[in-house]
Amino acid sequence: MRALITGINGFVGGHLAEYLLEQGGWEVWGVALEEHLRLPQLRGAVRPVCLDLREAARVSECLKQVRPHVIFHLAGQAFVPESFNDPAATFQANVFSQLNLLLAMIEHTITARMLVVSSYEVYGLVHPEDLPIAETAPLRPSNPYGVSKIAQDMLALQYHLSHKVDVVRVRPFNHIGPRQNERFVASSFARQIASIEQGNAPPIIKVGNLAAQRDFTDVRDMVRAYVLAVEQGEAGAVYNIGSGQPVTISTLLDLLLAESSCAIEVQQDPQRMRPIDIPVVVCDVRRFRERSGWEPRIAFAQTLRDILDDWRSRLSNTP
Numbered sequence: 001m002r003a004l005i006t007g008i009n010g011f012v013g014g015h016l017a018e019y020l021l022e023q024g025g026w027e028v029w030g031v032a033l034e035e036h037l038r039l040p041q042l043r044g045a046v047r048p049v050c051l052d053l054r055e056a057a058r059v060s061e062c063l064k065q066v067r068p069h070v071i072f073h074l075a076g077q078a079f080v081p082e083s084f085n086d087p088a089a090t091f092q093a094n095v096f097s098q099l100n101l102l103l104a105m106i107e108h109t110i111t112a113r114m115l116v117v118s119s120y121e122v123y124g125l126v127h128p129e130d131l132p133i134a135e136t137a138p139l140r141p142s143n144p145y146g147v148s149k150i151a152q153d154m155l156a157l158q159y160h161l162s163h164k165v166d167v168v169r170v171r172p173f174n175h176i177g178p179r180q181n182e183r184f185v186a187s188s189f190a191r192q193i194a195s196i197e198q199g200n201a202p203p204i205i206k207v208g209n210l211a212a213q214r215d216f217t218d219v220r221d222m223v224r225a226y227v228l229a230v231e232q233g234e235a236g237a238v239y240n241i242g243s244g245q246p247v248t249i250s251t252l253l254d255l256l257l258a259e260s261s262c263a264i265e266v267q268q269d270p271q272r273m274r275p276i277d278i279p280v281v282v283c284d285v286r287r288f289r290e291r292s293g294w295e296p297r298i299a300f301a302q303t304l305r306d307i308l309d310d311w312r313s314r315l316s317n318t319p
């Protein structure tokens with residue numbers, strides 16, 4: 001099976017490529033803005049394609065050359081605060097990139113199965129009666145990123161219905177793990193703790209809203225779910241993917257702090273607060289579990305230890 005991963009140099013793309021190579025039987029190609037693969041372990045094992053997905057002609061050339069059997073479309077702008085700062089760029093990165101892929105598939109009669117990764121942010125302003133959030137919950141996006149993911153989601157469905165493109169849509173909830181960008185909450189906390197431990201920062205950790213409850217899944221469990229979605233998902237269908245267990249941000253922070261012997265003060269940082277922050281988000285994952293049998297395997301506490309150890313290693317190797 002020939003897989004094309006867009007966003008191969010991203011957090012999820014790297015983990016997905018590692019998983020496919022470990023499974024065997026996959027020829028993996030990866031699209032990135034850079035000429036080189038960031039992860040050393042992927043070099044020589046993954047065939048890189050330097051490409052800006054916003055350039056339709058080059059996307060067409062890529063798909064004509066690679067002719068993948070499966071497209072894992074992971075590329076895009078994934079940071080919610082950035083979508084408020086530059087909503088137009090978020091739409092260009094998320095919506096038009098995917099449209100170019102769909103049009104290229106039609107142009108070259110590529111019958112690949114395409115995994116379109118939407119987001120739980122499409123549900124937005126969740127009411128208590130909506131919990132846990134099923135795929136049938138109303139879409140009330142509370143940020144431009146969520147709107148862009150609705151557009152991706154519906155664009156995939158439209159081309160499935162109008163042109164029979166073989167798509168499966170997934171709406172993942174929060175996924176965390178080693179190598180995640182420090183802009184995201186668990187990685188942000190872990191980086192700050194690791195920096196304090198190494199004497200490079202004062203013993204103060206800055207936080208946003210600690211009362212929010214979120215549904216966290218280890219990225220290594222999430223990429224396993226993506227492969228199952230490709231292998232077992234119904235064409236055109238949409239599936240929520242998450243743990244089904246809400247965790248407060250304060251609990252996440254406490255577990256990370258418990259892994260450190262340093263005395264660390266917690267301070268709230270107004271810059272880390274969102275204009276709108278939904279109190280509780282928890283996934284109803286029954287549809288996907290019934291279809292695929294998927295269950296998370298990695299304990300939440302283990303994920304946090306791995307994230308903290310990853311940051312300890314990264315910072316110790318930084319000049």
